[in-house]
Amino acid sequence: MPKNIAATVNKDGTIQMTYSGFSGKTCLAEAEKLAKQLAKLGVDLDVQKVVPTTEMNATSTLTKATVHA
Numbered sequence: 001m002p003k004n005i006a007a008t009v010n011k012d013g014t015i016q017m018t019y020s021g022f023s024g025k026t027c028l029a030e031a032e033k034l035a036k037q038l039a040k041l042g043v044d045l046d047v048q049k050v051v052p053t054t055e056m057n058a059t060s061t062l063t064k065a066t067v068h069a
Contacts, residue, residue, distance in 0.1 A: 005034065014048075 003021040010016065017034075019027035028050070035045050 003030075005030070 004019070006018045006020075008016045008018070017031065019030060022030060031047075031050075035047075038045060
């Protein structure tokens with residue numbers, strides 16, 4: 001199964017990230033890696049909750065993603 005990360009920006013400004021194709025908790029490590037890369041670009045993430053959906057999927061809801069110019 002290919003690995004995929006999808007981001008959905010909701011009308012209220014929150015962002016929902018869905019990680020699929022990752023084995024076990026490796027999606028959490030990938031989420032941390034992505035957050036570090038975004039921080040280098042000036043994007044700060046405030047993760048509000050992580051919802052495991054199945055062994056191969058997880059969803060994170062970010063209520064704030066701040067971009068620093």
